[in-house]
Amino acid sequence: MDGLLDALRARLGAAHILTAPGDVAPYLAEQRRLYRGEAPAVARPGSTAEVAFAVRACAEAGVPVVAQGGNTGLVGGGVPRGGLVLALGRMDRVRAIDPVGATATVEAGVILQHLQEAAEAAGLLFPLSYASRGSARIGGGISTNAGGVQVLSYGNARDLVLGLEVVLADGRVWNGLRSLRKDNAGYDLKQLFIGSEGTLGIVTAAVLRLFPRPRSTTVAFAGLASPERALALFAHLRAACDRDLTAFEVMPPFGLDLVLAHAPGAVRPLAGAHGAYALVELASARPEADTRAEMEAALAAALEAGIVEDAAVGASAAQNRALWALRESLPEAQKRAGASIKHDVSVPLPSLPAFLAEATAACEAAMPGIRVCAFGHFGDGNVHFNLSQPPGMDREAFLAEWGRFNRIVHDIVHAMDGSIAAEHGVGLLKRAELERYGDPVGLDLMRRLKAALDPHGILNPGKVVGEGPADPGR
Template sequence: MAEDHSALIAKLTDAIGAAYVLTDPTDMAGRLVEDRGLYTGTAIAILRPGSTEEVAACVRLCAAAGVAIVPQGGNTGLVGGGVANGGVILTTDRMNRIRNVDATNATLTVDAGCILANIQQAADDAGALFPLSLASEGSCQIGGNLSTNAGGTAVLRYGNMRDLVLGLEVVLPDGRVLNDLNGLRKNNTGYDLRNLFIGAEGTLGIITAAVLKLFPKPVTRATALVACDGPQAALALYTRMRAQNADTLSTFEYVERMALQMVLDHAHGCTDPMAEVHPAYCLIELTSANAADTLDARMETALEAAFEAGEIHDAVIGASEAQKDALWALREHLSESQKPEGASIKHDVSVPVSRVADFITTAKAACLAHMPDLRPCPFGHFGDGNLHFNLSRPVDMDDATFLAEYPTFNRIVHDIVHQMDGSISAEHGIGQVKRAELRRYKDPVALELMQQLKSAIDPANIMNPGKVL
């Protein structure tokens, strides 16, 4: 017999308004399914509070009733972290204010529900840059980016989400509000509470606002797509680019031909900028806030030396903004272009940069040894050691049969990652997908400390239960 939550629903309705407490299955449907469709959840209601005070009121009521809360941003996650298994979903989509722009302090204070692209635009309007950039930036929210410690294509230059925030406002599991919304770059007053909540995937509290760092706005850029033989050549090229252009190197992305071919086959308007087919490619971008910097010349100098060293076979440097955007499109459409090719098994991993090439070679060989017709599609943020080691199913295999191999491929890939002192989750989080994997590979003492923190902050385990730990 289903538990009666009518009294709680009535109190939540009084707290935030009937229009913002959704209980109709049709209204809730879109929030119950993970982006890739691998997880479908259940919930008694979806709550849409419009302020920190309303979030706190909702949390207090749910805590008193012993009802679990699943915080949810743009619902663009890939590991089932925002999927509810009962309880309520609390979404911050109505909390989308830019609270303050401080140009002198180079900070932007925002509500957690602000869409990433809108934050980028607000920074641009202020003559600055907020550098976090993801494929889902048109729909993901900054609260979710913080909760997963998102990375993206500019980590090489600017760091992960953890490096891009100075202060947070968080509603704790008992409804109290932690106000740490400062714009200080130096604050040595005890434990770093802010970083407890970044990357915690909503298991310790609900981020409601953040103070973000701004950076000088780039006014010039050089963008190149470079062809090479594979990961070892790419690593040699990256080492060269870093040595010659460390002050301007913002992006170094790696894409193998099979992944690029999927983009050419399925992404509208994308064409191959090179006359010949090559085994692998690197997307490189230099940026500068100094208009006098001759970035194209610097790019050309480095690539000419790489040609002479036999590291690369061909290169296309964007001659206009449109051409640069077209080169970026080849990278940005990778994830969506895999979908028409059937099921894929995805790994978001990182290893030391010095081991990236070895990892790709070793992991591909191991996976192909298990399934010779497999189509490996490694791509990603080569310059910071983060790869999306995706595996597309064999052409003649059905999706269900292939996805049944998920545990086997996880063991193959993650064992290699662990042997190379890497991480099984670089930027997507743990969620539900990697809970067992975390316990297999994480240091036992670290796991014990994580559990103690969870128990201390959320003793009733109402915040996103069943995720991470």
């Protein structure tokens, strides 16, 4: 390790090799504080060439390397288990915005919000968005195939990537940084690295799709009798509004109560209580678009049909933001209410109401007093099925039950042909679950790909299908 660090200091500069415990510590813990890793040093490269040098030097020394962006992941995918942390925050240039081709070429360390602002300055939209956009970096979003609130209209990160630049496990650089919309010249190699959590290669730059910036956007908050009615509202809006429907989020009454209790400035948007709540967004880039009139007409029809019980429609950008804040404040509000056991799952859209009913009943039967907070991206089948600890229960005693509730929830998801890792990835948190529920042939293919691209197992070892013990409890 000493020889490796000397070589890295000579190439990257001593200021960009961190070894003091206080300097290294922020790179060892992940956001949820479920895991704390180990690493003697952090390297902060400033270019693709420096990343390639660092990886090649690690390969020659037999030292594992874990790439980190904003360290905002939720499954422990960026937690080091020894070796070198490669922090890509210095690689934060937006290399180019092409308004004609509607693309952005960016380095992996670009903060998501900065990319969104650069696209907006060019009159365009980069639609990938999630709560940590102010600190998450695009390389991490690509490596985890991040989703967020606009998947319904624009897709996951995978759907937004046209080209990649990737440093391989031996230090070579694959230059797939192309902006082509059509390219059938062999295997689509970039898809191997998107969502691979840094286990097959390290993304250093990307060409990303941009879209026309919406000229008209309207947000509504609807009260419904049940999740079944929420699904009916989604089908109604999809038929009535077509591509203008850009987001459809659902939260339970308990979730709204948490936000009203713990989010500063939150105001109840509707009178009375309802069995479920839907946050809906319509957006259009058409010059003649009037999404507010479109929203009001669609909701009026839904009210008349008995689908919706009540609704509030944003009349300004400020009101739109206030309605969005009710949904986006929920994760932090739940954190303030105590410990949570979290499940990021997806099921086929028609199965969502049945999943919510069955999983809720099973969890409540397993632990009296447990509070189910199931919310999320209802329109694309992704639900964050979170469980809040019973009032008065010890936090650590509750979190010790994570493995038991994994089995309850994930067995139901699997029986409905769903996924136990919808948008957050596998990392450390779900490695054992992937082994339990994954298709054996699919798992074998993953291991073969890992062995072919990283034969010595130095890239983010122990994650996804890597070597080493998995965590069965969380």
